[in-house]
Amino acid sequence: MTMDGRVVVVAGGAGTVGSGIVHAxxxxxxxxxxxxxxxxxxxxxxxxxxxxxxxxxIEADIGTPEGAARVRATxxxxxxxxxxxxxxxxxxxxxxxxxxxxxLDGFRAALHEYCGSHFVAMRALLPxxxxxxxxxxxxxxxxxxxxxxxxxxxxxxxxxxxxxGLSMVTRAEYAEKAVRVNELRVGMRVLRKYPVQGSPYExxxxxxxxxxxxxxxxxVRGEVIRVGDQTELRAAFGRFGVL
Numbered sequence: 333m334t335m336d337g338r339v340v341v342v343a344g345g346a347g348t349v350g351s352g353i354v355h356a357x358x359x360x361x362x363x364x365x366x367x368x369x370x371x372x373x374x375x376x377x378x379x380x381x382x383x384x385x386x387x388x389x390i391e392a393d394i395g396t397p398e399g400a401a402r403v404r405a406t407x408x409x410x411x412x413x414x415x416x417x418x419x420x421x422x423x424x425x426x427x428x429x430x431x432x433x434x435x436l437d438g439f440r441a442a443l444h445e446y447c448g449s450h451f452v453a454m455r456a457l458l459p460x461x462x463x464x465x466x467x468x469x470x471x472x473x474x475x476x477x478x479x480x481x482x483x484x485x486x487x488x489x490x491x492x493x494x495x496x497g498l499s500m501v502t503r504a505e506y507a508e509k510a511v512r513v514n515e516l517r518v519g520m521r522v523l524r525k526y527p528v529q530g531s532p533y534e535x536x537x538x539x540x541x542x543x544x545x546x547x548x549x550x551x552v553r554g555e556v557i558r559v560g561d562q563t564e565l566r567a568a569f570g571r572f573g574v575l
Contacts, residue, residue, distance in 0.1 A: 335545075336361035339414045341407065343394045343453045345423035348524045349472060351380065352537025353419055356545045357384040365411070367403045369393035375555030395422060395449030400456035405459060414555035416464070417548045418457045418503035421472040422449045423491070431486040439487070446491025447498055454502060458511065467511045468548045471499050472540075475519035475560070503554040512553040516544060526546040539565065 340357045344350040354364050358381060358388035367390040368374050374389035381387060390406050393399035407415060423446040428438060450471060461467035476485065477492030499515040506513045518540060519533075526536040543565070547557065550572050559565045568574075 334361040335416075335549075337414075338393055338416040339365065339411050340363045340417045340419070340455060340548075341365045341367070341403075341415060342419045342421065343367055343457070344423075344472075346377045347368070347421060348537050349518070349522050349540055350419075350421040351377055351524065352445075352522070352539070352541035353421060353472075353544050354384060354387065354416070354477070354541070355381060355538055356541030357417075357548075358386055360545050360549075362416075363388060364388070365390060365407065367392050368392040368398070369399065394453045394456070395444070397452060400452050404427050404456045406458065407457075413464070415460055415563075416466065417468045417469045417470070418461060419472065419548075420450050420543055422446075422453065423488075423495075426485055426488045427489060434487065442487030443491050443494055446488060447494035450495055454498075458502075458513075462506060462509045462511045465510050469506075469511055469513045470544055470547055471495070471502075471513070471515040472498065472544075473515055473517045475517060491532050499556070507554055512551070514547055514552055514554065515556045516540075516547065517556055517558045519558065520562075520565070534562075535559070535562070535565060542574045543568055543572065546574040549573075 340362045342350050342354050346368045348378045357364050365388045371391050377383040378387050384444050392402040421546050463481045473495050476488045477496050480489050503513045520535040522537050524537050526538040528534050528536040
């Protein structure tokens with residue numbers, strides 16, 4: 333099944349995971365809209381892709397209410413009711429303090445980076461596709477909310493656990509809507525190269541992208557799809573017909 337003529341929004345599409353998702357949707361034939369607060373990152377993304385003419389950049393921080401409103405207005409103006417799929421791949425590498433070293437403002441900043449940004453993006457974008465038959469919204473998460481890898485990354489675990497809750501509630505709230513809301517929880521180290529060989533716990537960003545496209549093309553609804561190693565990745569590929 334191709335996605336020729338479809339419009340897909342990938343929030344966080346200039347990041348490592350997001351760039352693989354953009355590549356996979358382009359390979360399927362879609363036009364991909366990528367919001368970013370840094371236009372240089374959109375330019376760098378385009379330069380790494382073959383079908384760069386189908387990458388549409390929007391200069392805006394979709395994790396803020398003002399930026400999300402700008403993205404939504406641009407989508408409504410330029411694409412109307414032609415948006416088919418949205419992917420939220422938000423949250424960067426933590427560069428701050430441990431939880432016990434944070435003040436309240438720092439704690440709020442961590443929650444926003446790994447959970448609040450998704451909330452803001454969902455509020456702006458889900459209403460655009462909630463009644464569109466065949467539409468999907470895929471939340472990309474990690475496993476830091478399930479296990480603490482390092483005390484210095486404690487704020488990531490707090491925010492990631494919040495995202496799990498947000499995903500659970502959002503999937504329930506939209507269960508009766510046309511849009512299919514799902515979460516892809518990645519417990520592997522995602523690398524910006526293809527292919528990735530060797531470690532069973534490492535994966536190419538392009539393989540994650542292929543799986544997201546498979547989920548968008550399928551009928552899965554209200555689920556959390558987990559990939560923690562190559563065995564689980566291959567099983568997910570089989571379920572969604574990924575070649």
